[in-house]
Amino acid sequence: MIGKQIKGTGFRGCLNYVLGKKDADLIGGTMCGQTPEELAAEFAIARQLRPNLKVAVFHATLSVDSTQKLEVDVDNDQRWLEIAANYMKAMEFDNNQYAVVKHSDTNHDHIHIVASRIRLDGSVVDDSWDYYRSQEVIRQLERDYNLEAVTPSWETYKRSPTTGEHRYLQSKGNKSVRVQLQDLIDEVTQDNPSMPEFVERLQQQSVEVQVKTTQSELSQGISYKIDGVALSGTQLGKAYTFSGLQKHRGVSYDKGRDNALIEALMQPQHLAIAPGEAERNELESSQSELVASAPATASELESSQSELVAGAPATPATPNELESSQSELETTAPAIPATANELELSQSELAATAPAIPATANKLELQLSILPERNETQWQKVRSHLAVEYSLPLELLDLLHSHSWLYAGSEKAVFTGRTLEGEARFAFVLDERGDFTTTHPLSSEAAFWVATTGEIERAVIACNPIEALSILLIEQEQDNSTTAPATLYLGIERASQLPMEFLQELDSVIIAIAEDSHLARNASALLPDAELVNPPSSWNDIWIQLIEQEQQTQKQNNQQYKRRTQDIELD
Known part of the structure; x- marks a missing residue:
């Protein structure tokens, strides 16, 4: 059995998605409502018990593989309800509202459970380590219902050895660097250490650790180096x-x-030590074997030795480095010496491609070529247009403008597409008809984005900057609690613009794009675990409707207040 879970802030959107699917069937739960509207109204009752709780929605999906079926001795829906009840009880949802919806739109049975984390006595279900707890509960359900066991998610987040690594293990009897690092990390994290303790323990095992933060401080990166081979955390696996x-x-x-x-631990005095005497002896032995087996002539051997001495590092290389260097040398060495003409041609090509100006100047020139020229005299006109046509708050527009994420280019609004490090790569240009064009659409891993304060836990992907900003405003309007999960809102034109490595590490990614569009399909293919939310219209239309409803309500309240005042004066 496979289980996924997402925690969110809004019941209505989640219910619209779950019940809006074709062949969706509300099969049970602890609630009376039958429609998203009715269920959301019921959930609102319990929410009043904890009005300041931001993340009140618990959304779980339980499914069996297409090769598996629930036992047919009882009704299929009834068996799913039993599983849902046992799952919720084990997850400590023992006095909570929840609804169970069965989907039949795929080739495998699965249900969605939408629940409130708020118990009816006002207490809240603790979500600490609930991903681990969910996996343990699912393993028990597999045993109880005779379902095939699935490897826990934290095990699947370890990248499997490649075919080459398997062959190397069989021929040499040694683990690859990747497997060595995975095993070391598994060993030193058994007692849940702090991050500095983790770094120090690896250093004691001669592993060099580098922790990096992006300029925008949106994410941290970590890499490991042992025996001269460096691998990023992503290369080892998601865990x-x-x-x-x-x-x-x-x-x-x-x-x-x-x-x-952590910064102190990464200073030179804390880095991994150089190879010891045993490693040097092993290296000398390997070098002797290499020389003995090399089918080179005497002159070639002397030439190779001279080149090796000239390029040798000050400290001996490890066996892994030696094998890697030998492979690279064999791969890159030409079969025959280059002729004089070929050498002259190579030099000419090099001279032709060499930059005539410094790299920093080239970078600035490139940025100027992909970003439309600013025209500050038109900013007030562009600002007013965005506020009137799209109901975007002036405070938000001014904030974006102050960061140069939005500016006036001629008479058009220009939204900059940036990497997560903040480097501008292209621009979205909004014309008078409301259509977007991009200045450099092939730029990868750069998008228009804004983020709420805190360490990012969640991402929402939209099809352009206006849609991304509208979703941000809708979510803030619907629930303005300060405990909201920090969220990254992205506007993209192509799926290739998504920062994949960053998004794959998040627990919750929502693709808020019309599901029948090429963009939604491409994004879903890259992020198969992401939740696809299909808007009934554009998100900006929804935002405008929400604002108009609030204005109408405010107007009615003002009229009622005036009538009451008049009554008082008449009395």
């Missing part, structure tokens, strides 16, 4: 990235508490 260590290996991290310690 070995900076956020994955916290989610799947139990490593605790607090920015204020840990950053200074």
